[in-house]
Amino acid sequence: MRALSLKTLDRVAVREGGNVTIPCFYDAQYELNSKYWCRGDSWMTCEMLARANHTGRWRITDSPALGSFTASLTDASSSDSGTYWCAVDSSDMNPPDRQPLYLSVQADPDLFVMISSLSAEEGGTVSVQCFYSQGYKNKAKRWCRVKDQTCFEKLKTEESSQDSSVQIHNNQKSRSFTVEMSGLRLSDSGWFFCSAGDLQVPVHLTVARAKAGALSLKTLDTVAVREGGNVTIPCFYDAQYELNSKYWCQGFYWIFCEILARANHTGRWRVTDSPAHGSFTASLTDASSSDSGTYWCAVEIGSRASNSDKRKYLNLKVQKDPDLFVLNSSVSAEEGDTVSIQCFYSHQNQQKTKRWCRIKERSCYELKNGANSSILITDDWKRSFTVEMSGLRLSDSGWFFCSAGDLQVPVHLTVARAKAEKGADVRSRAQSDGGVAYDIVYFKKTTDKEQISIRCPPEQDVIYSVIEILELSQLAQISLADLHDAIVLKEDGQDMERMGRRLIVFGKTDDRDKKWVGLKTDGE
Numbered sequence: 001m002r003a004l005s006l007k008t009l010d011r012v013a014v015r016e017g018g019n020v021t022i023p024c025f026y027d028a029q030y031e032l033n034s035k036y037w038c039r040g041d042s043w044m045t046c047e048m049l050a051r052a053n054h055t056g057r058w059r060i061t062d063s064p065a066l067g068s069f070t071a072s073l074t075d076a077s078s079s080d081s082g083t084y085w086c087a088v089d090s091s092d093m094n095p096p097d098r099q100p101l102y103l104s105v106q107a108d109p110d111l112f113v114m115i116s117s118l119s120a121e122e123g124g125t126v127s128v129q130c131f132y133s134q135g136y137k138n139k140a141k142r143w144c145r146v147k148d149q150t151c152f153e154k155l156k157t158e159e160s161s162q163d164s165s166v167q168i169h170n171n172q173k174s175r176s177f178t179v180e181m182s183g184l185r186l187s188d189s190g191w192f193f194c195s196a197g198d199l200q201v202p203v204h205l206t207v208a209r210a211k212a213g214a215l216s217l218k219t220l221d222t223v224a225v226r227e228g229g230n231v232t233i234p235c236f237y238d239a240q241y242e243l244n245s246k247y248w249c250q251g252f253y254w255i256f257c258e259i260l261a262r263a264n265h266t267g268r269w270r271v272t273d274s275p276a277h278g279s280f281t282a283s284l285t286d287a288s289s290s291d292s293g294t295y296w297c298a299v300e301i302g303s304r305a306s307n308s309d310k311r312k313y314l315n316l317k318v319q320k321d322p323d324l325f326v327l328n329s330s331v332s333a334e335e336g337d338t339v340s341i342q343c344f345y346s347h348q349n350q351q352k353t354k355r356w357c358r359i360k361e362r363s364c365y366e367l368k369n370g371a372n373s374s375i376l377i378t379d380d381w382k383r384s385f386t387v388e389m390s391g392l393r394l395s396d397s398g399w400f401f402c403s404a405g406d407l408q409v410p411v412h413l414t415v416a417r418a419k420a421e422k423g424a425d426v427r428s429r430a431q432s433d434g435g436v437a438y439d440i441v442y443f444k445k446t447t448d449k450e451q452i453s454i455r456c457p458p459e460q461d462v463i464y465s466v467i468e469i470l471e472l473s474q475l476a477q478i479s480l481a482d483l484h485d486a487i488v489l490k491e492d493g494q495d496m497e498r499m500g501r502r503l504i505v506f507g508k509t510d511d512r513d514k515k516w517v518g519l520k521t522d523g524e
Contacts, residue, residue: 006099007147008086013109013199014076021072021116022202023191024086024099025147031064034089036096037071041083043098049084068147068191081105104199110136111199118203121210125182125312128203129252130194132175139197143168143179146191146202152179167221167406169315174252181205182221183362217312218360219297224317224324224407225287232283232329233410234399235297235312236360242275245300248282252294254311279360279399292318317407323349324407332414338390341411343402345383352405354379356387359399359410389413 007025014020024035037060040046052062052069062069073080080103087098104110110133120126132139143166144151152166170177179194189207193200210216218236225231235246248271251257263273263280273280284291294315302308317323323346333339343354356377357364367377367385379385387402397415401408 006086006088006097007149008099009101009146009193009200009202011102011104011198011200013104013106013111013201014073015109015112016076016078016105016107018076018112019072019074019116020076020103020202021070021204022084022086022101022103023068023070023146023204025068026088026097028067030088031067035060035062035069036087036089038085038087039082040085043085043100046085046087066190076103076105078105078107108133111194111196111201113194113201113203116201116203117206119206119208120184121208121216122184122186123210123216124184124207125180126184126205127178127180127313128194129176129178130196130201132177132196132199134175136196136199137172137175140195141168141170141177142195144193144195146193180221217297217299217310218362219312220314220359220401220408220410222315222317222406222408224319224322224409225284226322226325227287227289227318227320229287229325230283230285230329231287231316231410232281232412233295233297233314233316234279234281234359234412236279237299237310239278241299241310242278246271246273246280247298247300249296249298250293251296254296254313257296257298277398287318289318289320292316321346324402324404324409326402326409326411329410330412330414332416333392334416334418335392335394336418337392337415338388339392339413340386340388341400341402342384342386343404343409345385345404345407347383349404349407350381350383353403354385355403357401357403359401 005027009022012020012022026033026035034051036048036051037058038046038048050056050058050060050071052060054060057073059072060069061072069086071084071086083100083102085098085100087096089096112131113128114131115128118126118128130141132141140153142151142153152168165181165183167180167182168177169180177194177196181188184207186207186209189205191202191204193202195201216238220233223231223233237244237246245263247259247262248269249257249259261267261269261271261282263271265271268284268286270283271280272283280297282295282297294313296311296313298309298311300309325344326341327344328341331339331341341356345352345354354367354377355364356375365375365377365387367379374389374391376388376390377385378388385402385404389396392415394415394417397413400411400413402411403409
């Protein structure tokens with residue numbers, strides 16, 4: 001019979017008075033075998049402290065479905081330091097299989113975490129901060145999964161790990177390193193540990209299935225900006241939270257986060273909410289190195305004290321000579337046109353992966369993957385790469401970022417509707433959407449400042465009020481000043497026009513010479 005392979009930690013650190021839970025993994029064929037926990041420098045002199053589901057200072061909980069059991073201790077004291085053994089009874093006459101580990105209990109442990117149990121939803125992001133003592137400053141820092149011992153390691157303190165879903169950032173000033181796991185999957189649930197040198201601290205992660213209608217905040221991860229420059233950072237939220245208050249705060253820990261701005265607040269930071277786009281932006285002018293740090297996009301759900309507000313953090317890195325930057329962070333073009341964005345990177349980022357991504361969907365194009373039919377990324381290997389987007393559509397408008405390694409720089413793209421030439425018969429321009437023919441509706445100004453004339457072929461000009469047209473112009477994302485050039489689509493032979501998830505409903509008023517326009521959301 002194949003020998004049992006037990007897996008656990010090697011040397012666990014815990015603070016005096018604190019609690020600790022240590023996982024032990026076993027093979028599936030031993031689900032029904034008895035598990036226990038004992039203490040002693042030698043197996044022969046090992047004193048049994050607990051069996052599965054035993055209650056005492058040490059408690060063992062068996063989870064056969066997960067192929068593991070845990071040994072938990074509350075209110076640890078220095079006298080609890082020593083060698084312990086995970087053990088599983090053999091199903092034959094052989095001695096129990098066992099695996100030793102050492103528990104180190106200190107008043108000021110050389111390695112510890114503030115939170116040893118994390119929860120998140122699939123697709124989300126979690127972070128854990130691991131603190132170490134001065135003596136472990138130069139030791140290798142790792143984040144590992146206990147069961148299969150897969151590790152992410154960071155040897156150089158000035159750099160971050162480069163896995164796409166696991167990032168490790170070291171901060172020697174605070175003597176801590178932070179692990180961030182993004183794009184979480186249900187299979188990411190389980191036991192991990194952070195380590196510095198030979199010390200380890202276990203952390204349990206639970207990833208739950210995303211709830212229907214649950215808020216998912218999306219933003220950037222690590223934003224680079226030049227000293228003295230300006231930066232605008234977008235944060236995306238679900239439509240059901242359009243009316244909730246949005247705010248922006250600074251601080252590594254959420255519970256100590258200082259609110260810097262609320263929606264439409266004026267100051268060094270300014271928050272602007274755009275419910276129609278499902279996003280708000282946080283903008284800073286004249287950035288300085290002191291602005292570097294951790295910030296949070298937040299949506300107010302309840303009180304701060306209840307910890308119910310939704311939030312997503314990011315890091316801002318302000319440098320005199322940034323490792324990544326663009327000359328123009330706002331680009332405009334017309335549909336059908338081509339735009340190019342040049343992203344400059346430092347020498348140390350020359351070999352890092354270059355990407356161009358849409359922030360909201362996190363759809364990315366990488367240099368190493370070659371070209372998309374409408375997006376081309378080229379690297380001159382002289383510290384810049386260029387993104388070219390061709391055949392632009394109105395739906396391409398929005399927030400993007402270019403990245404090199406873990407650094408990102410936001411870029412906003414505005415694609416406007418192509419203007420009709422003067423004297424052109426706009427009625428001759430037609431489009432098709434899913435086989436449905438559309439006629440063009442052309443807006444033009446009248447001499448009456450309070451009214452706007454609209455030509456709806458084959459009818460004569462129809463008068464709408466300015467307020468009603470303003471609603472229409474906002475929906476079509478065109479300004480009132482440009483209405484004489486604005487073109488929208490009207491379904492041929494019907495009294496409504498579909499634009500995205502909205503309906504523009506046309507109907508007659510009591511005045512036979514006028515019509516009215518109203519807005520209606522799908523499903524209402």
